[in-house]
Amino acid sequence: MIDLRGLVILGIFITSLLAYTGYRRRRTIAFRKMRGFEELGRAIERAVEAGERVHLSLGTGSVIGSDSGPALAGLAVLSRMATATSMSDKPSVITAGDGAMMVLAQDRLRTGYQQVGESTRFQLTAGRMLGPTPFSYVAGLPAILGTGDVTVHVMIGSFGAEAALAADFGERNGVFVLAGTDDVQAQSLLYATATHPLIGEEVFAGGAYLNAGPLHQASLSTQDLVRFLIVAAILLGTLLRTFGVSL
Amino acid sequence: MKLGTYLIWAAVAVAAGIIVLLGYFTNLDVFIGLRLVLLRWATLLAAAGLGIGLVNLASVHLAKVSDQEPGWPYSGVLIVFLTFTLALGLFFGPDSPWTLFVFNFIHLPLESSLMALLAIALVVAGVRLVGRRRDVLSLAFLLTAILILLGTGPWPVASDSGLHTAITDLRAWVAQVWAAGGARGILLGVAIGAVVTGLRVLMAADRPYGS
C-alpha cells in the first residue's frame, strides 16, 4: 500500500520547489522586509569592522528528529556568517546542545572559510557543545557572551523555554540578539526577551534573506504556496463540514 | 573535499532520505526494514555525536585552562566535575546511588534554580516590554499574559466570585481558541518549513555535511 496523500503532498512540495527555482533564475521575487535579518547584516559588518566576535547558537535539538529542521536552517545562516566573518580578527563561535549538531557546525564553518580562501583561519574549537541538556547549554552561554567579546548573538535552532534565558543573557550584555525556534512556547518567550525575535516559520527564512542560494529563496516561496494551499483547504473543509459534507 | 567525494556523500544522503520516505509512505517490508535500519544507525550516530560533543567540551575547557583565558577557573571546575561524574557513572553505573546522589543534590537543584531564574527573567522582560517596544502587539501580549494568569491561579480575594469564574472562562476561551489556533498555525508553518528544509537536504542543494 502506498500512502498516496503523502506522496501527493510530497510531490507538491518538490514540484513547487523546482518551479520556483527556475522562476527565480528569470525573475526577481521580492520578499517582505524582515528587520531582524536586515539588522543582522549590519550588526555583523560592525562586528567585523570592530574586531568583535559573532556567536551563533544552533539550539539544543538533535540532528535526528523534527527539531533538526531549525538547526539545518541555522546551518544555512552559518554558511553566510562564516564567509562574512572570515576576515574578522576574532572568528565566529558556533555552539550547539548536541554533539552531532556540533560536528555539522564545524564542517559548515570549515567549508565557509574554504570558500573565501581562509581555511587557515578555521579553528576546531570554533564549534562547541556547551551542554547535553538545555539548561546546561544555557548555563554555558554567559561564559561566551561575557568574556568572548561577543557583540552579535544569533539563536537559530530548536530551543525550549531556556531560549528566553539565553536571550536574556544577551540582552544583559548589550549585544545584538536575533532568536528563532520552532517551539511555540519558546517563541512567545523570545518575543518578550529578544530584540529581534523570529516568530513562526521565519526561522527558516534565514537562508533566503541572507542570499544563501536560489534554492533557499525558492523554498521560501514554496512555503508560502503550500501555506496558502493549506489555508484554502482548511477553509474549504470548514465550509464543507459546516454544510454537512464529510470527506 | 574533492569533487568526487562530495558526490558520494551527496548520493548517500539522498538515498537514505528517499528510503526513509518510502518507508513512511509505503508499507513495503523492504522499505520499512531499511527505514528501521537507517533509523537505528541514525540513533547510534546521534549517541556517538553526544560522545564527540563531550570530547569537544572537554577540549575547549582544557584549552581555556591552559591558556589562562578569562573565566578559566570555571572551566577548571567543569572539567573536574565532568571527570568525576564520568568516572562515577562509568564505575558505579548511571543508576548507582552515588550517581543519583549527585543528580539529586547537584544537578537537579541547579536546573531548578535556572528555571526559577527563567521565571524572574520572564517577569522582568514582561515589565520592560511595553517600555522597550512600544507597539500594540506588545501591549496585547502583556494584557493577555495577565489575563491568563488571572484565570489560572487563585485570587487573594473573591476567588469564588463570578468575576473569577468569568475570568477563568475567558482564560480558557483565549487559551484554547485564540492561543491554540495561533499556535496551530505556527506549527503548520514550522512543519512546512521543516519539510522544505528536509527536501533541500534530500535534493543535495543544502549540504550540511560539507561540500
Place this chain on the structure above:
Amino acid sequence: MGEEIRCPMCSKLNPPGTESCAFCGARLKPLLAPAAPDESSPGLSPSAPDRSEEEAAGEDWLARMRTGAAQDDLEEDLPKKGEGGGASPDWLGRLREVGPADEGPPAGEVPDWLGEQPEQAVAPAGAEPGDEEPGGAVPAQIPDWLSRVRERQAQEVEPAWEPEPEGEPSEVDEGWLARIRDSGEPVGEGLPSSGGPAGAAAPEVEGEAQGPTLDWGDLTPSGEREAAEAASVDSGLSWREDSGADTGWLEEVPPDGEPGTPKTARKQGVQEGWLSELEATADESEGLADRRAADKGAAAKWLGNAEIVVEKPFTANEDEIGGPEAAEAEWLKELERGTDEPSSRQDQEPARVWETAGEGSLDWLAEYDASIGRPQPEEVEEPGPAGDEGAPGWLSEINAPGGQGPSLPEEARTAQFEEPSEPIPEPPEELPHVPALVFKQPGQAASAQGQDFDLDSIEGELPDWLGEPKAGGTGGEAGGGQAGADLAPATLPAWLEAMRPISTFRSVVDVAEEQEATLESAGPLAGLRGVLMAEPVVAMPRAPTIGAAKLEVTERQYAQAELLHQIVEEEERELSTPDKRRLRLPMLRWVVSAVMLLAVILPITVGTPSFSLPTQVSRDLLPLMGLVNDLPVDRPSLIIFDFDPGYSGEMDTVAGAFLDQVMGRGVPVVSLSTRPSGPALAVNLLNRIAARHGVSPGTGYLHLGYLSGGPAAVQIFSASPRDAVHKGFDIPEAPDGEETCGGWDCPILSGVQRLSDFGMVAVISSGTENARVWAEQAHPFMGQVPLVMVLSAGAEPLIRPYYEALQPQVNGILSGLPAAVAYEQANLSPGEAHSRWNPFGAALAATEAMLAAGVIYGLARWLLRTGRLPRE
C-alpha cells in the same frame, strides 16, 4: 682760490678744484676728451699749444670726412642731399662706418670757433683721456648745439659774452635747432649707433662737418666762436669718437656752399661758455668754476634745470631731501620740469649744464628726451618747409616734414614711440626735436624747450653752416618756432626701420604730460612726477571683474555635505564607550526576585497569604479519573518521563497526583524516558509515591531507563519495545545483592511484547514536542491502549486538539497545578499540590501585579512622550 663749486646734483657747495662732489659723488667738472687722436674728441682738445698741430689734424679729419665714407644702408633712406631738409640717411650709416681715425678731429684739435673763447670753454675738469661713455655723455661728447646753448646762456649771464650775432646765422641756428627738435624721428632705437643726440642731428652735424674747416686750435673768442661752432659740430662727433661711434656721417657733410649743406657756423659766434668749457683743461677748471659761480642763479632751463632742481628742490619738505639720491631725483625732476619753464633754461649756466650733462652716459639724451616730452607752446608752428635755405642740408633733412631727412622705416618709426598722426610741431626756438618715446599730444609742443631756448641768442655764435637752417627757418622767434614746428620728422634708415618693433606689441599708452601729473610728495618716489598711483591697484580693494559664480548645490549634495560635516565633528567628539558590564545592581531584577521569593516563602513559613482551593472541577478531570479507575491491575502502565529536571517542580506535583491514583490502585508502573535525566527523575518520583503506598520496586514499579534516539526511538519502541530497550534502570537488588531481573525479564513485563500490551501509556512532558511525538509516533501501535498526557500548563493548548479531536489520539489530559489540586481533591488524597497551592497563588498574584505595573509604567511613558513631542 676760486669760489666753491656747487654740485649740480645735490647743490652742495664743494671746495674749488674738486672734481667730484663730496656729498653725492657727482662729477663737478665734465670730462674732457682724451688727447689721443683715435679716442679723444676733437672738441675737447686739451691744450692750446697743441692746437697748431691740431689744426692740421683737424683739417685732416674734416677732409677725411668730406672725402668719403663707406656706403651705407641708410643711404637710400636718408634724405637726398640738396633737398630741403638735409642729407640722406646715408650719413647715418656712414657715421657708423667712420673709423676711429676718421672720427672727429684728432685729439687735441679744437675747432677755431671753439678756441676763440677759451675762457668760456667748459673746462673738462676731471676729464679723463679715453673716457668713453656710450652716448657721449662726456663733456667732449656734448654736441655742438648743446654747447651753443650753454654759450648762449652764459652770454646772457656774463657780459663778457659776445652778443649774439644777429641776423641770419642766429636765425639759421634757431631754425636748425628747432627743426632738429621738431623732427619726428625716433630717438630711442632710431638713433644711429653713434647714439648721438640724434640721428636727426647727425646729418646736420655731418653737413656741418663737410662745411668749413674747423680750427680746433684756435681758441680766440672769435676763433673760439668758430671753434665752438665747429665744436658744435665736432662735439657731436667728439662724443661719438669717445664712444667709438661711427662718425662717417660727417663725411657726408657737403662742403660749404652746396645747397643744403650747412654753412660754416664756425664763423659765427657761439656761446663760448659751454664750448670753452669743453676744451678747457683741468687748469682752467677753476676759471670756469669762477665763471660758473658768477653765473650762479642762472641756468638754462632745458639743459640746466638740474641746477634749478638742486637749488630749489621742489619737495614739500626740504629736510627730507638730503641725500645725493634725492638730489639726483630732484635734478632729474627738475630737468623734466624744466620743460615747463623754458625760460629758465637760458638762465642756466652752460657750465652747469655741461656738468650735469657729464654725469651720466645718457644724461644728454635724458635731457633731450625731457625736452622733447615737454608740451610745446601753442604758438609752435608747423615745422618749416623742407629745405630751408639757411639750414644746412642735414638740418633741413631733419626738419623736413613728412619724413625728409633721415627716415626710418615706417614700422620702426611707429614702433619706437607713439607718434601722432601728424608730426608733432616743435617750437621754433627749441633745440632740434627728436621724437621721444612718450606720446605727445598734437599741439603740445616742447614749449618749454622752445621757450627755454632761443636760437636767436646764439645766432651769432653758430657757424655759417648752422646758421643756414636758421636763416631758412621761419626767422625770429616765431619764425624759429615755426621752423621748429615745421621740422620734418627725421627718417630712419631702412635697416633701422626694420629693427623697429611691431606696433602691435606696443600698447598705445596715453601718458599724461608731466606738468599735469601730480607731484609725489612721499615715499621713495618723492619728487617725481607721473608716478603711478598704487592705491587703485594695490591698496584699495577692488571688486572682482568677473562676478562670483553662484555655487549650485542640490538638496542631496547639501545633505551629504551636512552629513560629512557631522561625521567630521563626530570624529573630534569623544564618545564614551558603552559600558557593557553593569557596574550597578539591576534594581528591577532584585526587586522582582525579592518579591517572588517573599511570595513563595511567606505562605510556606508563615502560612499567609492563603488561597482558597479551587471549587470548580474541569471537565477533563472526571474522564481521566474514570480512565485510571478502569485500568487493569495485571497489565503495567507505561509512564514516559519526558521533562527536564528544571520542570521537576511542576511536573512532579502534577504527575504525583496522577501517579498517586494509579499506584494507589495497585497498577504496576513501568517508567521510560527519552531524555538522559528522565530515569533519574522517574526514580525519585516513583520511589516517593511508592513509599506512600507501600509498593516495592521491581514488583510494583520498574524503570526501563533511557531511550535514546528521539522520535525515531519512540517509533522503534512503539513498534518493538523489547528491541528498543535491552536493560532496565535501577533494577532492585535481591537481598543477596544480585539483581532480581534484568528488565524485560522482570515479572512486571512478562506479558508485554508490544506497546499495546501495556494497560495505559502516560506521557509526562513539559513541552509539546515530546507529547506530540508520542501522540503521533506511538498511536498507530497502541490500538485501544489509552494515551494520557500529563503536561505542564504551557503545553496544554497544543495538546488539547489531540484530546478534543473526533478521533482523539489522546484519551486523557492533566495539565497545571490547579488541575492537580483538583485531582487530589477528587481523589481525596491531598498531596504536594495542596502544599504548593498557597505559594503558587502568591507568586502568581505577585507576578500579575508586577506585570500590571510594568504595563502602566510603559503606557504612561509612552503617553507622556507622545504628548511632549507635539508641544516641542
